[in-house]
Amino acid sequence: MQRTDFSAMACSIARTLDVIGEPWSPLVLRDVWVGLTRFEQIQADLGISRKVLTERLNHLVEHGVLERRPYDRRPRYEYVLTSKGTELVDLLMVMAGWGDRWRAGEAGPPVLYRHRACGEISRVDLRCDHCGSPMHATDIDVLPGPGAP
């Protein structure tokens, strides 16, 4: 985990990292996303230490990214994505896209994504929400915003 507290920085990247920047957090989120929603399942899938998994889950719940809820009359719980968390999955998809492109190697990507709307195996692409044309790092200017320091 980061020792330094990122949440105080006037930077939305740092603030996002404050929520999912700790080691394992994105992978925990991915597991919940693909349907591994219980402590034992996630622990077994990732091989993460139980202590750390407890910490991560609590942190994600505190930040409103996951919701912890009982699924039995016994004390059994599962973790589900909130809408805030579901939007974080977009980030995971972009991460996966980069990994697919640059680190998949000979074997090719371990998973494929099928877009339900068109039925095609496709990749995610970044577009401008105004004009709809591609919007990548080199296509933009960065300006100070209202919350600038």
Add this chain to the structure above:
Amino acid sequence: MQRTDFSAMACSIARTLDVIGEPWSPLVLRDVWVGLTRFEQIQADLGISRKVLTERLNHLVEHGVLERRPYDRRPRYEYVLTSKGTELVDLLMVMAGWGDRWRAGEAGPPVLYRHRACGEISRVDLRCDHCGSPMHATDIDVLPGPGAP
């Protein structure tokens, strides 16, 4: 940082985290992106320990995300994004988008992005690279790919 080695996992998210998952790495990348390309600049801007900054920069260079190059006949160096690194900035933009939306608070986002193609202050949106319609976490099915374990 993570003790566990993510690079061996058959997961493109984990493989991406192996490159930029360590604390500070995304912020180092952001700094280089916005033009803080020298050791002293980055160190001063982030307040990161010099030791850790050295490690992160070396790691990013080893992975071909940054390139280290001299800018003087004295032993002075600057770090610049490779194309592999520039594509990672897309990830930073999505991160910033989430932080803007969920954690900016009253003050509003600290920075704005102007899309050069249309001139508008806009946000990045995820689209299907086939059909061009929105492609978010809930719009896709995940299937095993050729590199599946």
Add this chain to the structure above:
DNA sequence: CAGGCTGGGTTTCCTGAGGGAACCCCAAGG
């Protein structure tokens, strides 16, 4: 041409987070 200055690190030491394994609690079920 000795001494400073500057950028870019390296070293040292201390603390605390991650890993691993053992332990614990509670509610069924047999």
Add this chain to the structure above:
DNA sequence: CCTTGGGGTTCCCTCAGGAAACCCAGCCTG
């Protein structure tokens, strides 16, 4: 009752992060 299994806690050890001091190679200045 005793076991089983999910969901955690506790303990201990090691190693990564933070802070600050130190180092070195070239200009630059007196």
